[in-house]
Amino acid sequence: MNQHRLASRLLQVGLGVLVALPLVGPSRAAVAQQQIDAKVPIAFNRFYDYDELAAEMAKLASAHPELCSLHTIGKSEQGREMWLLTINNPETGSDLSKPGMWIDGNVHGNEVQAGETVLYTAWYLLEGYDEVPAIRELVDSNAFYLLPMVNPDGRAGWFRDAHTPNSNRTGLRPTDNDADGLLDEDGPEDLNGDGHIGRMWRPDPNGTHRRNERDPRIFERVPAVPGPDGRIMRGQWSMAGSEGIDNDGDGRINEDGEGGYDMNRNWPSDWQPTHVQRGAGTHPFSYPETRSVGDFIRAHPNIAAGQSYHNTGGMILRGPGTPYESGNYPRADLAVYDALGAAGAEMLPHYRYMVIHSDLYPVHGGFVNWLSEGLGIVSFTNELWSEKRIMQDGGNGLPDDAARFRWQDRVLFGQTHNDWTEVDHPEFGKVLVGGGTKYSRRTPPPFMLEEEAHRNFAFTMFHASEMPSLRLNELLLKDLGDGVWQVDLEIANDHLIPTRVSHAAAKGIGTPDFLVFVPGDGTELLLAGPTRNRFAKTFDPVEFRPERIRVEEGIQGRSISTFRYLLASDGPPTGTFIYEAMKASDLSIPLEVAVE
Structure with missing residues (x-):
């Protein structure tokens, strides 16, 4: 058979197969692998500010009234609604008659992907109900209480204002963070107008750092040891802090910005005052957001499991927050935590199952500590995203500066780093301002957000599937x-x-x-x-x-x-x-x- 006849024959066979396929219909395996046909399509390759996320929650509730209700559990310090979704099938019983799972996020304003992760959880439970049998079984057997934005003010401010990746964590009640009798008088300033709070470097002949010869974006520390000439080596630059000026003349920069209270230090279990645990407030539940959450959870004693999303570091955290609270975790309970935590570490790349006080740092008055120790709810905090995923070459260590810039250049096209620009500073004279944007370090790039959300959702659903039955x-x-x-x-x-x-x-x-x-x-x-x-x-x-x-x-x-x-x-x-x-x-x- 010559090449022309062979090509004609293959074309005929191919067309015959294509014509026949619709008559056969999709196989069961093919159906199982299809994307969810959602009533409410939500893009999870982007972030949503407070108003946008609240609008998506409303769309989900409107599209699925038979399974979902949207209501507010209270107002934030600045008067924003704290929107909560309850997901339950009333045909199989009221929510209070079933095991319940509490899932929240964004207790710290800068930990934004926590909100999208909770939104994704609601979306998948509702949109997958008719298409994924395992999801239907979970929703029919359990109730879910989802609060994507514990800190509405912090989230709104993070998207609206210039910030670093680490600010603004707090609730936005005016607070005297530096004990000078003034409130919020010395916050950061966006000196170069790029919409972010970067770092400042000042020229210094006896500096601690020098610019890397191959990549001047990198400031590298100069070891304080004798050089070839026998003299102690010095750099040309010293860190001048985060971007801003000394507004109150106390010799410090950005030490008293907007807000200052920490909702994750305001819960009853092992609560300690502010001089022990910064941001703890005058007493447990002293903030409107924590009081609203506490009232809701105490009114729902059916809650058997809890999940709180934070960022960053790739951690699955359980209590206790201090070593002297270890007695509140008997051996039988630890076996439950260990089994769930081990499953999570397997499901989440570069996440580790950890104990708060021994593997991270001491926490007094933490939320999951209160759930576990105060209410008997099996609970975890997940610290979303790990920079170990930056260049996935099989290594387990954190990337160095050079690797981060390869990631910036080759994968992110420089989107989360602003070049250093010269600015006149009232205290330091000429300084260089720039560096990582507020989207750097702590949040995944948008193209990785959905995977991060889905894997964490899958872990919490495994947790939910192990509630008592x-x-x-x-x-x-x-x-x-x-x-x-x-x-x-x-x-x-x-x-x-x-x-x-x-x-x-x-x-x-x-x-x-x-x-x-x-x-x-x-x-x-x-x-x-x-x-x-x-x-x-x-x-x-x-x-x-x-x-x-x-x-x-x-x-x-x-x-x-x-x-x-x-x-x-x-x-x-x-x-x-x-x-x-x-x-x-x-x-x-x-x-x-x-x-x-």
Whole structure:
């Protein structure tokens, strides 16, 4: 066959296949790999300011009224609404009747991608409900409470004003940060008008740094050691601080900018005053934002899991925040945290599972500490984004300045670095101003934002999938004669998180679980209590109200608890068992399903 005839034959075969494909229809595997057909298309390769993010939340709630409600839980210091999405399928029960998961972000104003990550969580849960069976099961079985912007003022200000990557963390109540009796009197200034607060370098014949010969954007430290001529080496430049001037004449620059309180130091667990923990406030819940969040969470005792998103560093953090609080994490609870944390470290590239006080730094009055230690909620803080992902060559270390600039030039096209420009400074004379923009260091580039959001969403959904889930394992009925019947009831929790964590049981946090028996006509309850297992010869009858057994320890994760009842009845007994748990859906079991 010559080349022309071969080409014609291949074309005919190809066209035949193309014509036939629509008749066959897409395969199941192909359908499973399709992009979600969203009612509300949201671009996750960009960031949203406060108003834009609130608008996207409203669109989601409007498009999915059967699963989602949008409401405000309070107002910020400057009067902005704190918008929260509740995601729940009411056809499978009210949100308070199911295990709940709290997910928030952007408690610090500069940690902006936390807001997009929570928004992505809401978007995927709602848009994936009809297309992804695993998402449908999660939403049908649980409730989700999503607050993308804990700090509305900080987020609004970060997008509106010139900032560094590290500012502005705080809430925006005027605060005296430098103890001089004045409020917010010495903040930064954008001296070169580039919309960011960069760094300042001043000429100095005895300076600490010199400009790199190959790349003058890099200022490199000069070692204070003898040079070839025997004299101590000196540089030509010294750091003059972040971009700004000394507005109050105290010899310092930018030491008292806008705001100054830290919402992540204002929670009750191990709260310490400001002289111990800067930004802690006068007392727990002293800020409007933390008070609003606290009121909501305390009104929702069904919340069994918590996730708070921050940036940066690639961390999955659990408490405690100080070593002396370690006793609030019993061995059984640590096993739960360790299993979840290990899964997260596997799912999130360059993230590490860490303990706050020992692997990071001490924190008093932290949010996830309060959730875990104060409320018995299994909770994590994820520090989003790691610069270890900059040049993914298989290494695990942080990049040096040269690698960062290769990243800037080759991948980001210089978008998060401003060239050094000369500016007249009232204190220092001629200075160079520039460096990283507020989008550098702490936030992923937009093209990596969606992956970062999805991987963290997937981790939190794994966490959610391990909230307690109860089922009947066995219900065994035995005729003991003389109208007395023995019932052995086995209740299983197939998931990792117990219905009541050990710390909550030990400290009396929340309410215990209860196992209620409602006897049918002609059935009398004689004795009831827990037993080791169905094969045990004895059990421990409760002395008070056996029809309502207190289960202080709850049903532990991935375990079975057995309860034994002695009932009096002329024939097979009747009635209903109801297992009530604050952080799990109640389980109702008719005695009629018992196996003799």
